[in-house]
Amino acid sequence: MTLNVKDLEVALGGAAIVKRASLSCAPGQFAMLIGPNGAGKSTLLKALSGLLPSRGHVSLKEATLGKAERQEVIAYMPQDIGPTSSLTVLEVILLGRLRSLGLSVPGDLAEAAQAALARFGLAALQGRTLDAISGGQRQLLFLAQALFRQPDVLLLDEPTAALDLRHQLVVLEAVRKHCTDHGTIAIAAMHDLTLAAQFADQMICLSQGRIEAKGPPENVLTVDRLQRVYGVEAEISLSAQGRPNVMPLRAS
Ligand SMILES: Nc1ncnc2c1ncn2[C@@H]1O[C@H](COP(=O)(O)OP(=O)(O)OP(=O)(O)O)[C@@H](O)[C@H]1O
Numbered sequence: 001m002t003l004n005v006k007d008l009e010v011a012l013g014g015a016a017i018v019k020r021a022s023l024s025c026a027p028g029q030f031a032m033l034i035g036p037n038g039a040g041k042s043t044l045l046k047a048l049s050g051l052l053p054s055r056g057h058v059s060l061k062e063a064t065l066g067k068a069e070r071q072e073v074i075a076y077m078p079q080d081i082g083p084t085s086s087l088t089v090l091e092v093i094l095l096g097r098l099r100s101l102g103l104s105v106p107g108d109l110a111e112a113a114q115a116a117l118a119r120f121g122l123a124a125l126q127g128r129t130l131d132a133i134s135g136g137q138r139q140l141l142f143l144a145q146a147l148f149r150q151p152d153v154l155l156l157d158e159p160t161a162a163l164d165l166r167h168q169l170v171v172l173e174a175v176r177k178h179c180t181d182h183g184t185i186a187i188a189a190m191h192d193l194t195l196a197a198q199f200a201d202q203m204i205c206l207s208q209g210r211i212e213a214k215g216p217p218e219n220v221l222t223v224d225r226l227q228r229v230y231g232v233e234a235e236i237s238l239s240a241q242g243r244p245n246v247m248p249l250r251a252s
Helices: 040-048 068-075 089-095 099-102 105-119 135-148 165-182 194-198 223-230
Strands: 003-012 015-024 031-035 054-058 073-075 153-157 186-191 202-207 210-215 233-238 246-252
Touching: 015 040, 015 202, 015 210, 015 223, 015 233, 031 165, 040 068, 040 153, 040 186, 068 073, 068 099, 073 135, 105 135, 135 153, 135 165, 153 165, 165 194, 165 233, 194 246, 202 223, 202 233, 210 223, 223 233
Parallel strands: 031 186, 031 202, 073 153, 153 186
Antiparallel strands: 003 015, 003 054, 202 210, 233 246
16 A cells, blocks of 8 residues: 655645655655755645645555545644644534534444543543643644544654654654554654654655655765755764764754
8 A cells, every 4th residue: 555646736825835746655654754944844745635736646555546535544633733623614513412422432432542542641631621731732632633543644744843852752653653553654744853764764855845855864864965955064973773863063
């Protein structure tokens, strides 16, 4: 069940934002999408999930996916998780009967939901409203929800942005394990290049809407590329696990 994207193009407000992006992810692969602010990472992820109109081809299981099918098999976790959520209008009206709906949740599903909350340390918060938990806790909750959906493809926009050091690892380890266990494909937009490199099977570097490089982290993260794409002088060393460590020195 490989994800293939060919010549994806997205225009917003009359401007080309994503330009002829092609990529491929094998089942179980965790890919990291990197690139400077405004490179087009969120736009690419939203277009892949069917939330933005795009041109080009997106296929999974060798079948081309239209917009509706993408929304079915691809889960997207946005960058800015406010106290609101991405519920549809229909889901919102159904929630008006939440109490009676709640009674009809099968026992095994309720147990699985509890386990999913517990996995991210959220079990004790289950009675709270979304505006009464912290930004990081909301990020954990929506990640738990995205995994609970069991999608074929999981798109995460800066999933660790609001999280402390430990929870960054909890989240990336959980996604890594989910991909390995279920063959799910995950693509995460990330700004922390060292953290991304630690978990990436593949890195995809976006610059001004174009894919500038893709492949193993050690091939994508080079001193020259960080200079060219990010305008940053950096040192790169290899960790004991053979993963690149990026030490940014100065903006050039
Ligand atoms: N609705 C819109 N209309 C016009 N331009 C837009 C719109 N949304 C985003 N853009 C522009 O598209 C470009 C890419 O934005 P996008 O949010 O995809 O970048 P990004 O790589 O995710 O950035 P960041 O790392 O800052 O989150 C930016 O120049 C942005 O200003």
